[in-house]
Amino acid sequence: MDDNNVLTRIHGLVEEEHKLRQELAQGKISSTEEHARLKDVEEALDQCWDLLRRRRAAREFGNNPDSEQAHSVSEVENYLQ
Numbered sequence: 001m002d003d004n005n006v007l008t009r010i011h012g013l014v015e016e017e018h019k020l021r022q023e024l025a026q027g028k029i030s031s032t033e034e035h036a037r038l039k040d041v042e043e044a045l046d047q048c049w050d051l052l053r054r055r056r057a058a059r060e061f062g063n064n065p066d067s068e069q070a071h072s073v074s075e076v077e078n079y080l081q
Contacts, residue, residue, distance in 0.1 A: 001051070001070075002065075002066070003052060003055055003056075003065070006048050006051055006052045006055070007052070009044075009048050010045065010048045010049065010052070013041050013044055013045045013048065014045070016041050017038065017041050017042075017045075020034050020037055020038055020041070021034070021038075043073045043076075043077060044073075046073075046076045046077060047070050047071065047073060047076050048070075050070070050071060050076045050079075051068060051069075051070045051071070054068045055068045
């Protein structure tokens with residue numbers, strides 16, 4: 001997955017996030033459903049942003065960005081800040 005593919009995925013996930021919030025506001029989905037689906041979207045976004053940052057860092061330090069792969073949700077979500 002190259003940077004453009006990752007960015008395309010990010011934009012799609014952001015659109016999905018906005019759609020979920022809109023569906024909740026319109027009463028099309030419950031807050032429980034919105035919360036569960038948003039959690040999945042947010043985790044996928046975290047993975048994408050992490051991958052994009054690591055690809056950019058690899059490129060900056062002269063490494064092959066294509067060797068970077070997405071980390072698992074549990075790994076990304078448990079990074080220390």
